[in-house]
Amino acid sequence: MTSTWAWRIPSALQGLFSIITILLLPFLPESPRWLAYQGRNDEALEVVALTHANGDRDDPIVLAQYQEIVETLEWEKSAGETLSLLQTVKTPSSRKRILLSTSVAVIVCLSGNNIVSFYLGSMLDNAGITNSTTQLEINIILNVWCLLVALLGTWAMNVLGRKQIAVISAGLLTVFLFIVGALTKVYGTSTNTNGVYGTVAAIFLFQGSYSFGWTPLSTVYPPEVLNYSIRANGMAIFTVVTNAVGLMVTMAFPYALDAIGWKTYMINGVWDVLQFAFVLYYWVETAGKTLEEIDEVIDGTKHSDVPNITMIIEGKAVMDVESQTGSIHRRNKEPAGMATKEL
Known part of the structure; x- marks a missing residue:
């Protein structure tokens, strides 16, 4: 092609994928870490559950991942870490x-x-x-x-x-x-x-x-x-x-x-x-x-007491689901008393 469409068409086709991405964005959940940082813990737990266990909030992996997020964010706040560029x-x-x-x-x-x-x-x-x-x-x-x-x-x-x-x-x-x-x-x-x-x-x-x-x-x-x-x-x-x-x-x-x-x-x-x-x-x-x-690899320490996820999956560590679920409900101010399973 000898006209300017020789470069306009390829550019437009690349722009098409940006438009598709923009259209999909409203249907994506917020980051669970951002939600937890904002104090929206129940929504954070829901996102983690949807990601790891098809919405099962009482799954041991979900509870472990969620607790890691919450405890690490609490440590960062207590250590004086801010979201600033500095x-x-x-x-x-x-x-x-x-x-x-x-x-x-x-x-x-x-x-x-x-x-x-x-x-x-x-x-x-x-x-x-x-x-x-x-x-x-x-x-x-x-x-x-x-x-x-x-x-x-x-x-x-x-x-x-x-x-x-x-x-x-x-x-x-x-x-x-x-x-x-x-x-x-x-x-x-x-x-x-x-x-x-x-x-x-x-x-x-x-x-x-x-x-x-x-x-x-x-x-x-x-x-x-x-x-x-x-x-x-x-x-x-x-x-x-x-x-x-x-x-x-x-x-x-x-x-x-x-x-x-x-x-x-x-x-x-x-x-x-x-x-x-x-x-x-x-x-x-x-x-x-x-x-x-x-964090443990870079800082030398993990800022959560929850066992590593891979250890739970491989059966090398146990997640007390009943206790953890009760703790989460108390944190989120919801009535507890559902899960009793343990891994």
Whole structure:
């Protein structure tokens, strides 16, 4: 298409999903932590019950999760933690949490994936593939490939763990980015068909390595490492950093690719080595834990006396449902006397 609809149609189609999201928002429940923080405990319990047990308020897992939320929020209030922006840097724990969450923002933009996402055409030109139809076909297949690998990574996060997935993804994409750079240098202006398509294969392996870890981690890990008092502001900071780094990449990389070509990938690969080392050394594992239980990993202590959810599920701990239900009813000022089951 030669008219402005060449860019208007793709933009409109992307906007369609934003409209669908807006239409769905009124039907989503409030966060149980926000409800509990506002003193709307009964509604918070209802949301937890709907999430974990199809509305069964007397389920042991529901009661344990709810009590974790309430007790942790009470501790945060008693410790003087506020919802202010200052709280994000007020304590060593908050600063560590912000560093962990914003590291994701930097990594998802500076791993080299944006070279392929934004400048795939230039990248393929450098690799010797200049036919526009061939480039379009590669682009479509690449996106389908990335979707499938991202789904696999999403599943694997709960099997291997967040940090393990991040280490695997960061390590593999570093290796493949160096390979893309080397192949582009050797075959970028070559007529060697095998070399050119070897470069394309390396691009697919690089993007697959990125999608396996960083596509799902970018939405899961940041809110998991932020406790309630800084979660909203922390996610705002995460978004600002993501867009700022993304803007820098968008403005800088075209000049880099034009001026030094394949060397851009090598420079980015060296940066990826540093990212890999940071994740390996500094990241903490959050898989299999509730947001309140992650406090124990970062702060060294859990701010609730309730047994960990996984221990209850595995039968390694007992939740006194009758006592807990009575306590909840007293807290919510509702008549007690319903549940007597125990796990």
